[in-house]
Amino acid sequence: MSxxxxxxxxAGAPGPGARIGGGTLLQVxxxxxxxxxxLAPFALIVAISFGEKVQGAAWIWSVDPGNYARVFxxxxxxxxxxGLYLQRLWYSVLYATLGAVLAVATAFPFTWFLxxxxxxxxxxxxxxxxxxxxxxxVFVVMGWDILLSNRSGLPMVARETGLTDWLKAVGWFDTxxxxxxxxxxxxxFKTSATATVLTMTYLVWPYAVILLYxxxxxxxxxxxxxxxxxxxxxATVIRTVVxxxxxLPLLGAVMFLFVYLLGVYVTVSVFAAPSQQTLAVSIYDAxxxxxxxxxxxxxxxxxxxxxxxxxxxFGQRLGGRGA
Amino acid sequence: xxxxxHPAAALxxxxxxxxxxxxxxxxxAAALNGGRTMLFPPEDPTLARFAEFFAGDPVWRDALWNSxxxxxxxxxxxxxxxxxxxxxxxxxxxxxxxxxxxxxxxPFALPPIVFGxxxxxxxxxxxxxxxxWAGILSxxxxxxxxxxxxxxxxxxxxxxxxLDAAATMGATESxxxxxxxxxxxxxxxxxxxxFVMVLSFNxxxxxxxxxxxxxxxxxxQIFNSLRNGFTPTMAVAAILFVSVSITAFALVARxxxxxxxxxxxxxxx
Amino acid sequence: xxxLALEGVGRDYGATRAVGRVDLAFREGELTALLGPSGCGKTxxxxxxxxxxxxSRGRILLGGRDITAMPAHxxxxxxxxxxxxxxxxxxxxxxxxxxxxxxxxGRAARHARADELLDLVRLGHLGDRxxxxxxxxxxxxxxxARALAQDPEVFLLDEPMSALDAKLREEMQVELRLLQQRLGxxxxxxxxxxxxxxxMADRIVVMSEGRAxxxxxxxxxxxxxxxxxxAGFIGRNNFFDAVAVPGGLExxxxxxxxxxxxxxxxxxxxxxxxxxxxxxxxxxLPEGNRLPARVVFVRAIGSERDVHVETPLGPFVVAQxxxxxxxxxxxxxxxxxxxxxxxxxxxxxxxxxxxxxx
Numbered sequence: 001m002s003x004x005x006x007x008x009x010x011a012g013a014p015g016p017g018a019r020i021g022g023g024t025l026l027q028v029x030x031x032x033x034x035x036x037x038x039l040a041p042f043a044l045i046v047a048i049s050f051g052e053k054v055q056g057a058a059w060i061w062s063v064d065p066g067n068y069a070r071v072f073x074x075x076x077x078x079x080x081x082x083g084l085y086l087q088r089l090w091y092s093v094l095y096a097t098l099g100a101v102l103a104v105a106t107a108f109p110f111t112w113f114l115x116x117x118x119x120x121x122x123x124x125x126x127x128x129x130x131x132x133x134x135x136x137x138v139f140v141v142m143g144w145d146i147l148l149s150n151r152s153g154l155p156m157v158a159r160e161t162g163l164t165d166w167l168k169a170v171g172w173f174d175t176x177x178x179x180x181x182x183x184x185x186x187x188x189f190k191t192s193a194t195a196t197v198l199t200m201t202y203l204v205w206p207y208a209v210i211l212l213y214x215x216x217x218x219x220x221x222x223x224x225x226x227x228x229x230x231x232x233x234x235a236t237v238i239r240t241v242v243x244x245x246x247x248l249p250l251l252g253a254v255m256f257l258f259v260y261l262l263g264v265y266v267t268v269s270v271f272a273a274p275s276q277q278t279l280a281v282s283i284y285d286a287x288x289x290x291x292x293x294x295x296x297x298x299x300x301x302x303x304x305x306x307x308x309x310x311x312x313x314f315g316q317r318l319g320g321r322g323a
Numbered sequence: 324x325x326x327x328x329h330p331a332a333a334l335x336x337x338x339x340x341x342x343x344x345x346x347x348x349x350x351x352a353a354a355l356n357g358g359r360t361m362l363f364p365p366e367d368p369t370l371a372r373f374a375e376f377f378a379g380d381p382v383w384r385d386a387l388w389n390s391x392x393x394x395x396x397x398x399x400x401x402x403x404x405x406x407x408x409x410x411x412x413x414x415x416x417x418x419x420x421x422x423x424x425x426x427x428x429x430p431f432a433l434p435p436i437v438f439g440x441x442x443x444x445x446x447x448x449x450x451x452x453x454x455x456w457a458g459i460l461s462x463x464x465x466x467x468x469x470x471x472x473x474x475x476x477x478x479x480x481x482x483x484x485x486l487d488a489a490a491t492m493g494a495t496e497s498x499x500x501x502x503x504x505x506x507x508x509x510x511x512x513x514x515x516x517x518f519v520m521v522l523s524f525n526x527x528x529x530x531x532x533x534x535x536x537x538x539x540x541x542x543x544q545i546f547n548s549l550r551n552g553f554t555p556t557m558a559v560a561a562i563l564f565v566s567v568s569i570t571a572f573a574l575v576a577r578x579x580x581x582x583x584x585x586x587x588x589x590x591x592x
Numbered sequence: 593x594x595x596l597a598l599e600g601v602g603r604d605y606g607a608t609r610a611v612g613r614v615d616l617a618f619r620e621g622e623l624t625a626l627l628g629p630s631g632c633g634k635t636x637x638x639x640x641x642x643x644x645x646x647x648s649r650g651r652i653l654l655g656g657r658d659i660t661a662m663p664a665h666x667x668x669x670x671x672x673x674x675x676x677x678x679x680x681x682x683x684x685x686x687x688x689x690x691x692x693x694x695x696x697x698g699r700a701a702r703h704a705r706a707d708e709l710l711d712l713v714r715l716g717h718l719g720d721r722x723x724x725x726x727x728x729x730x731x732x733x734x735x736x737a738r739a740l741a742q743d744p745e746v747f748l749l750d751e752p753m754s755a756l757d758a759k760l761r762e763e764m765q766v767e768l769r770l771l772q773q774r775l776g777x778x779x780x781x782x783x784x785x786x787x788x789x790x791x792m793a794d795r796i797v798v799m800s801e802g803r804a805x806x807x808x809x810x811x812x813x814x815x816x817x818x819x820x821x822x823a824g825f826i827g828r829n830n831f832f833d834a835v836a837v838p839g840g841l842e843x844x845x846x847x848x849x850x851x852x853x854x855x856x857x858x859x860x861x862x863x864x865x866x867x868x869x870x871x872x873x874x875x876x877l878p879e880g881n882r883l884p885a886r887v888v889f890v891r892a893i894g895s896e897r898d899v900h901v902e903t904p905l906g907p908f909v910v911a912q913x914x915x916x917x918x919x920x921x922x923x924x925x926x927x928x929x930x931x932x933x934x935x936x937x938x939x940x941x942x943x944x945x946x947x948x949x950x
Contacts, residue, residue: 034426037464041441110339113332123581131568132343136525138545139561143346214586222677228664229671230691244681263434280436301437
C-alpha cells in the first residue's frame with residue numbers, strides 16, 4: 001500500500017546472521033514455510049503444465065510441451081491451426097488493459113482532490129474506499145448484474161423515463177446497437193465487452209486510488225505553486241508538472257491493476273459474451289469446470305503468469321531507470 | 324494549509340462515491356424483498372430474510388461460521404508470519420530475510436486465479452484439499468503481503484534515537500523489542516490483522532480452488548447460486564460483509580493514523 | 593509610483609487569525625525583508641502577495657491597480673520557494689525556461705534567455721544538468737534564475753537561505769543583494785534570520801502574531817525599536833521591570849536617570865531595556881545609574897567577551913568589544929558595578945512581554 005514498505009537496511013546494525021542460534025533457526029523455519037506456501041504452488045503449476053491428461057479426470061507427470069502448443073496453435077496443429085486460446089489471451093490482455101487504464105485515469109483526479117482535503121475528511125474517505133475495495137467480487141458482480149439486467153435495473157429505468165425513446169429519436173440508439181449495447185427494442189448491457197470492462201474498472205478503482213494516494217499526497221505543493229507563479233493555469237500545471245513528475249507511479253499503478261485484472265474470473269464469466277471470454281475462464285474450466293484437464297489449465301496459468309511477470313519486470317525496469 | 328475544494332471538484336468526488344456505492348446499495352435494498360426473487364426496487368419489503376440468514380438455513384449458518392473461522396485464523400497466522408520477516412528486514416537483514424519478504428509478497432502481486440490453481444495442486448498432493456486448515460493456510464499466504472507492509476511502515480516510524488537511548492541505558496535487543504519496538508508498532512500490527520481479516524472474508528477465487536466443494540464459505544455459497552438466480556437472502560450476506568468491513572476499517576482509523584498507514588506524509592502540525 | 597501596496601490585508605484560517613490587518617507599501621526597486629519568528633504570518637503574507645492564497649480582507653494594489661482578485665498565474669510574480677521547488681523532470685535549462693515555454697515562446701528564444709539568466713547567476717555551464725545533480729547553492733541559483741525569467745514586476749523569496757549551510761548562506765546573501773540592485777527589481781524576502789534581513793534589506797518589516805510591529809531601515813530598527821517585542825527580537829537586549837518617576841525610572845529601589853525623560857505618567861509600571869554593548873562595567877564609571885552585580889560567567893571569544901552578571905534587577909549580559917586587555921580582574925564570582933547610560937535605556941509599556949535575551 002505504501003511505496004516505502006520495505007525499509008533500507010540500517011547501516012552498521014548487527015546483522016542477525018552474525019549470531020548463530022534463535023535468529024538463524026527462525027529464518028530457516030520461515031524460509032521452509034514460505035517456500036512451501038508461497039513458492040511451491042507456482043512451481044507445481046509449471047511442473048504440471050508439462051503433464052499429460054489420461055482417461056477421465058486424471059493426469060500423469062510428463063515432459064510434454066503439447067499443452068503449450070495447444071494454447072498457441074491449437075491441439076490439431078500442424079494439420080489445423082486454432083487461435084481459440086490466443087484469442088482468449090487477447091481478451092484477457094484487452095479487458096485488463098482497458099480496465100486498468102480507465103481506473104487510473106478516473107482515479108487520478110479523484111485522488112488529486114482527495115489529497116487536497118483536510119486530514120479528517122481524508123480518513124473518512126479512506127475508510128469508505130477500503131471498505132469498498134474489500135467488497136467481494138461476487139457482490140460487485142451481483143450488484144451490477146441487478147443494475148444492468150434487462151428486466152430491472154438501468155435498461156428498465158431508461159425505458160420508463162423515456163430515455164430509450166429519446167435515444168431512438170435522435171438516432172444514437174443505432175450507434176449503441178453497433179456497440180452491442182442494445183437489442184432491437186431496448187438498451188442491453190448484458191452481455192457485452194463494455195459491461196465487462198466497466199465492472200473491471202469498478203473492481204479496481206478503489207485500488208487505483210489507494211495506489212495513487214501516497215505519491216500524490218507526498219508531492220511537494222511548492223512544485224505546483226511555483227508553476228502557478230510562473231504563469232501556468234491550473235490545467236497547464238497538471239499537464240506540465242503533476243503528470244510528468246508522477247509518470248512512474250501512474251504507470252506503476254496501471255501495471256499493478258493490469259496484473260490483478262488478468263486473473264478476474266467472476267466478472268468475465270457473467271458479463272462477457274461466450275465468444276469473448278478470457279484465459280482465466282478457460283483455466284477455471286480446465287481445472288475445476290467442464291473440461292477437467294489439469295495440465296492444460298496449468299499451461300494456461302503459466303502463460304498468464306508469464307504475461308504478468310513480463311509486465312512487472314517491465315515496470316521494475318522503468319522504475320529503476322527513473323530513480 | 325487547508326484549501327477549500329472547488330465546487331466542481333466536490334461534485335466529482337461525490338459522483339465517484341455514488342457510483343462506488345451504487346451496486347452495494349442495490350444489493351442491500353434487494354435484501355428487503357418479500358418474495359423469493361431479487362427485484363429492485365424491492366417488492367413487499369420485509370426483514371424476514373435477515374432472520375432466515377442468521378438463524379434459519381443451516382447452509383448459510385455453516386458458510387458464515389467457516390468464513391469467520393478462516394478470516395480470523397488466517398489473519399492471525401499471516402500477522403504472526405509477517406512480524407518476524409518485517410522485523411528481520413528492518414534490522415538490516417541478511418539476503419535471506421529480504422528474499423523471505425519478496426516471497427511473502429509474491430502471491431498478492433500475481434493474478435489470484437493462478438495462485439489458486441497452484442494451491443489446489445499443492446493441497447491435492449498433501450491431502451489437504453477441501454480441509455479448513457488448508458483454506459486458512461492458503462489465505463494466510465495470499466494476504467501475507469498486507470501485514471508485511473503495514474508492520475514495515477510501523478517499524479520505519481520508530482525513531483532510531485529511541486533505540487540508541489535504550490541501548491545506552493542497558494537494554495538488550497529483546498528488552499528493546501518488548502519495551503520500545505512492540506508498543507509502537509501495535510496499531511500497525513492490528514491494522515495488518517484487520518486488512519487480512521476483511522479481505523479473507525470477501526475472497527472468492529482462491530478459496531474456490533482450495534475448498535474443492537468440500538466446505539463452503541459465504542462467498543462460495545453466493546457464487547454457487549449465482550447461476551440459479553439470486554435470492555434476497557444473499558443480499559443479507561452482502562449487508563453483513565459491508566458492515567464488517569466498515570467497522571474494521573473505522574477501528575483501524577481510530578487506533579492508527581490511517582492516512583499515514585496508506586502512505587501520506589506524517590502529519591506536521 | 594509603481595510600487596506594491598497592501599491595504600488592510602489579513603487572512604484567517606477558521607477561528608485562527610494568521611495575518612491581522614496589514615498596511616504596507618513596497619517601494620519600487622527596493623528590497624524589503626519580512627522578518628519575524630516562525631508562525632508570525634510572514635509566509636502567509638508573502639503567499640497572499642503571490643496570489644497563492646486569497647486574503648480574507650483588504651486590497652492589494654500594484655502601481656495603483658487593484659490585483660486582489662487576480663490569480664497567481666496572471667500576476668506572474670517570480671517566487672523562490674524554501675524547498676526551491678525545482679521540477680525534477682526537467683533539466684536546469686528547461687526549469688529556467690519553464691515560464692517562457694508555457695507562454696509559447698519558441699525553443700531557440702527561450703533557451704537563449706535561459707542561458708543568459710544562468711550566466712547571470714554564474715551557472716552558464718550547467719544548463720544540461722539534471723536537477724538531482726546540483727548542490728544546494730546551485731539549486732538556489734537555478735531557482736532564482738527561474739523566477740526572474742519572466743521579468744516579474746515583483747520578486748518574492750520565501751526563506752531562500754534556510755536550506756543552505758552557514759558559510760554558503762552569507763555568500764548568497766551578498767550575491768542576491770548585488771543581483772537585486774543590478775536589476776533594480778522590487779523584492780520581498782521572508783526570513784526569520786535577523787542577520788540575513790539586516791545584511792540584505794533596504795527596509796525591514798518586523799512581524800509578530802500577524803501584525804507589522806515596525807517598519808524601517810535596518811539601523812533605525814536596531815537603534816530605536818518601537819516596542820518591547822522589536823527590542824527583544826532585533827539584536828540582544830537586557831530587560832527589567834521598573835516604575836516611571838519624574839526624569840527617570842525606579843527599579844527595586846534603584847533610581848535610574850533617563851535621557852530624554854520617560855513619556856510615561858509617574859507611577860506607571862514600565863518594561864525597560866538596555867543593549868548589552870551599551871552597558872559599562874568595572875572601574876571609572878560615571879556617577880549615577882549604577883547597579884551592583886556579581887559576575888556568574890565570562891564567555892570570551894578572542895577579542896570580544898560577554899560577561900553574564902546577576903543584579904538585584906535580574907540577570908544581565910554585558911558585551912565588551914575589541915581593545916579589551918586581559919587581566920582586568922573580571923572573573924566568575926567577582927563583585928562589580930554596572931553603569932546603564934541614561935541615553936541607552938529604552939522604555940516600553942509594561943504589558944508586552946518580549947522574548948528572553950538570546
